[in-house]
Amino acid sequence: MQKTSYPRQDIRVLLLEGISESAVQTFRAAGYTQVEVHPKSLPEDELKARIADVHIVGIRSRTQLTAEVLAEARRLMAVGCFCIGTNQVDLDAAELAGIPAFNAPYSNTRSVAELVLAEAIMLLRGIPQKSAQCHRGGWSKSAEGSHEARGKTIGIVGYGHIGTQVGVLAESLGMQVLFHDIEAKLSLGNARAAADLADLLARSDVVTLHVPETPATRMMIGEQQIAAMKPGVHLINASRGSVVDIDALAAALQSGHVAGAAVDVFPVEPKGNGESLDSPLVGLDNVILTPHVGGSTLEAQDNIGIEVAAKLVRYSDNGSTLSAVNFPEVTLPEHEGSHRLLHIHRNVPGVLSRINEVFSQQGINIDGQFLRTDAKVGYVVIDVSTGDTEAGKLRAALMDVPGTLRTRVLY
Numbered sequence: 001m002q003k004t005s006y007p008r009q010d011i012r013v014l015l016l017e018g019i020s021e022s023a024v025q026t027f028r029a030a031g032y033t034q035v036e037v038h039p040k041s042l043p044e045d046e047l048k049a050r051i052a053d054v055h056i057v058g059i060r061s062r063t064q065l066t067a068e069v070l071a072e073a074r075r076l077m078a079v080g081c082f083c084i085g086t087n088q089v090d091l092d093a094a095e096l097a098g099i100p101a102f103n104a105p106y107s108n109t110r111s112v113a114e115l116v117l118a119e120a121i122m123l124l125r126g127i128p129q130k131s132a133q134c135h136r137g138g139w140s141k142s143a144e145g146s147h148e149a150r151g152k153t154i155g156i157v158g159y160g161h162i163g164t165q166v167g168v169l170a171e172s173l174g175m176q177v178l179f180h181d182i183e184a185k186l187s188l189g190n191a192r193a194a195a196d197l198a199d200l201l202a203r204s205d206v207v208t209l210h211v212p213e214t215p216a217t218r219m220m221i222g223e224q225q226i227a228a229m230k231p232g233v234h235l236i237n238a239s240r241g242s243v244v245d246i247d248a249l250a251a252a253l254q255s256g257h258v259a260g261a262a263v264d265v266f267p268v269e270p271k272g273n274g275e276s277l278d279s280p281l282v283g284l285d286n287v288i289l290t291p292h293v294g295g296s297t298l299e300a301q302d303n304i305g306i307e308v309a310a311k312l313v314r315y316s317d318n319g320s321t322l323s324a325v326n327f328p329e330v331t332l333p334e335h336e337g338s339h340r341l342l343h344i345h346r347n348v349p350g351v352l353s354r355i356n357e358v359f360s361q362q363g364i365n366i367d368g369q370f371l372r373t374d375a376k377v378g379y380v381v382i383d384v385s386t387g388d389t390e391a392g393k394l395r396a397a398l399m400d401v402p403g404t405l406r407t408r409v410l411y
């Protein structure tokens, strides 16, 4: 293990929201001993106070890393989203602070897809209402409103990693699969692209949402879209709470236009276990409510812990930003020489030549240089063979280059 300029045991890692023990073990095995875990998300004031002292923060979907919170994070060098969604992080603000964010884009895909398929079957059979009646002492044995999944059409909105998996599983039950996506997507199996969202809504017996939270998906299923669905449709939302107008859905469930729904994500979710859900859907027998557990299986959480922690360790140890969601991606080879310097800057003309001037003025040869830019930021990694004093001087001179956001001597 290469010795780093800033000792690994001094790097503070804060993991929130009950991130899996597998993440802690991954950090510890890599020499990061200061790992603090917290079972919940933190209130904003506490988060601001805690984030000021840490170098790496790990979160799940609940913690909001806003620009104001990130402004307090003076030492923070990387963010790990131990989940798929990254909408809870102000990614632009993080990038302009020189902080890459990493996530686990596939690790809980299967868990969500399995839950969605199970919910589709339960809804088509009217099981939520029947179960609720039995719990209250009722008994209503009837086939009324109860259907097989075979031959029914499932409409998948957002045909990405999860949407495609739902489609494959649904086909194995004999369902017809329709999908709608803003990107051109290759169909898996016999799935067919709908002409547009309205076409999908008009033809589906079950509509399931698998889009990310973006300005375009905010309230994309409102009163008008619900009215455009078949009477007796079932709606599943395991994407983000902002995607559905929850009041319009509650009204349609009460009127019976939507026969049943399964909802895993909410516009406002409780901060942690033990707090109650406040939603107009609470108390409706024809709704399966789950506490944002689409990706919460032991298998998924274990894998996510390892995957995201490994990406954070790699960035911290080696500078690699491969698969960062908000940052120029650089994959780096090991460097046999003595020092590796990182320079993160605003992407404005002339910065690279000023960086190279620093090296030529100090008479230091560059062994290797890696540069990637995006619209906002440039990330340069420079390998040199030189003494510790020169590396310190180089870093000081690099910090003076106009446009510099952040520098590090990695080792």
Ligand SMILES: NC(=O)c1ccc[n+]([C@@H]2O[C@H](COP(=O)([O-])OP(=O)(O)OC[C@H]3O[C@@H](n4cnc5c(N)ncnc54)[C@H](O)[C@@H]3O)[C@@H](O)[C@H]2O)c1
Binding pocket: 084, 085, 086, 105, 108, 109, 112, 157, 158, 159, 160, 161, 162, 163, 180, 181, 182, 183, 210, 211, 212, 213, 214, 216, 217, 238, 239, 240, 264, 265, 292, 293, 294, 295, 296
């Ligand atoms: N409930 C949970 O626990 C849970 C778990 C994992 C992911 N999620 C949510 O599910 C979302 C989808 O996950 P994924 O891994 O499939 O993501 P993905 O990026 O692989 O797929 C999303 C798809 O949606 C499409 N899309 C984007 N905007 C759209 C629009 N306006 N209209 C139609 N299609 C649009 C994209 O082109 C893409 O194909 C995540 O962003 C996350 O918010 C929830």
Ligand SMILES: O=C(O)[C@H](O)COP(=O)(O)O
Binding pocket: 060, 061, 062, 082, 083, 084, 085, 086, 108, 292, 293, 295, 296
């Ligand atoms: O984006 C995700 O992966 C899901 O919404 C799961 O989030 P969670 O880690 O908070 O359960």
